[in-house]
Amino acid sequence: MSQRRIREARSPRAQHEAAILDELRRRGRASRGDLVTLTRLSRATVSSITGDLIRSGHIVRVEAAPTSGGVGRTPEHLTLNPTAGLVVGLDIGHRRVRGVVADAAHAIVASGERLFDPSAGWADRIERSLDLAATLLDRSTADDDAPMLAAIGVGVAGTLPTRHRIIAHVERRVGERFGVPVRTDNNARLAGLAESVWGAAQDADASAYMRLSDGIGGAIVLDRRIHHGRNGRAGEFGHLCVDPVGPRCRCGNLGCLEAFVGLRAVLAEAGAQDVRSLASMIDAGNLRAQAATDDAGTRVGLVLANVITALDLDEVVLGGELAALGDRLVRPVRRELDRHVLADEFDRVRVRLARLGDLDGALGGVALVLYDRTIALHRTATAAAMATPAPLVATTTA
């Protein structure tokens, strides 16, 4: 690379261009006004650079959804060019894998699910999961000019530090079968990330996501990034101690939250077959079902109140199978937060139900890739400067 081109790649204009492309990559779509706020660049600079990026095909204009009751023109939105690359997200659980394919403009172009044989080990599950990815990609790239696969993000069930060999196997097999970069994380954590990007916590700067299923997992998301902690265990809410002389948890400790509010424990306590029948029993006035749900919500609320106070969060999101109880579960959680979180009469911490449904973990795999700037998705200013005779950064504005 010539010295002249290195200088061009580092010019302020190139940095501003990279900042705009990065925001579009993370947000999916934004108006020019949004980009001014997000990048803190001047309106004139944003206007000039986005104009160039549209002409060069890096970004495209899309119609914005009309604002309710708004007067005047709806601002035009911009996205990365959807043909810049495809991203696959996979959520590999113990019983099934779910997958999505999304384009660079954050549109889902394919999704699906495969169940595992109950006796399948991790090697089998991983192969079935990559089969699903291949099938979804076939569906997404039927056209000759369809975008290429850029990377795969994979969520795996379980505490990550105990999953070294599984993760290594995923990375090796993705490389062998698809030849693209792979990023991995715990699947409940990825569900939390997805909720912060596209779901219930979109407008939260700092949120916690708790997935209430057989196991209790979750994520702490600060500034739309997963907080991992020193050993990649942050967000393991199921193993917070709620009673030091309580029952033994599968982790070996006593009185973990999961031992009390894991799906099986709650259903057994309530005398219900499944979550749907538990909801019906509560609505029919069954006192045992009501008490079991209230007890679970109280314990969850108390733990979340402590997490909120420690981290100063503005929102908590409840997901997983038990969250299908809706208000029946949210009510006791809300009550505990009101009792224990330090009061802020103007800005009460929000409690919301997860919005993304079964694809949440797979969507989190997509978000993991989109948020990783080291994975090439769009031609960056640097790449454009090196790849074209007339560098994008030096293009004159109209």
Ligand SMILES: [Zn+2]
């Ligand atoms: Zn435990």
